[in-house]
Amino acid sequence: MRKKALGTVLVGMAYLLHQDFWHWNVSRPLVFGIFPIGLFYHIVFTVAVAGLMWLLVRLAWPSHLESGLPGTDAAEQGQGKNGGRG
Numbered sequence: 001m002r003k004k005a006l007g008t009v010l011v012g013m014a015y016l017l018h019q020d021f022w023h024w025n026v027s028r029p030l031v032f033g034i035f036p037i038g039l040f041y042h043i044v045f046t047v048a049v050a051g052l053m054w055l056l057v058r059l060a061w062p063s064h065l066e067s068g069l070p071g072t073d074a075a076e077q078g079q080g081k082n083g084g085r086g
Contacts, residue, residue, distance in 0.1 A: 003059050003060050004060065007056050007059070007060050010052055010055075010056075011052070011056075014045075014048070014049055014052055017045065018045065018049075020038065020041055020042075020045075023037055023038035023041055024038070026038065
């Protein structure tokens with residue numbers, strides 16, 4: 001239950017941070033001399049949200065969705081007696 005609550009808080013924070021109203025009418029300073037601050041913010045935000053999604057899938061993915069499906073057994077994934085080689 002803690003994972004679900006933490007995930008909810010993190011997604012809520014990401015949603016609020018996506019609304020970057022503080023950069024709407026500003027094009028300066030240029031980050032690294034080429035990126036307007038708003039564009040750079042969204043680059044960093046996109047990387048952070050991708051990391052958040054990886055974390056959510058890694059920690060909060062319901063395991064019952066994977067059990068009993070073909071391809072979930074190690075032998076069926078090529079990890080059998082010959083190590084997955086032809």
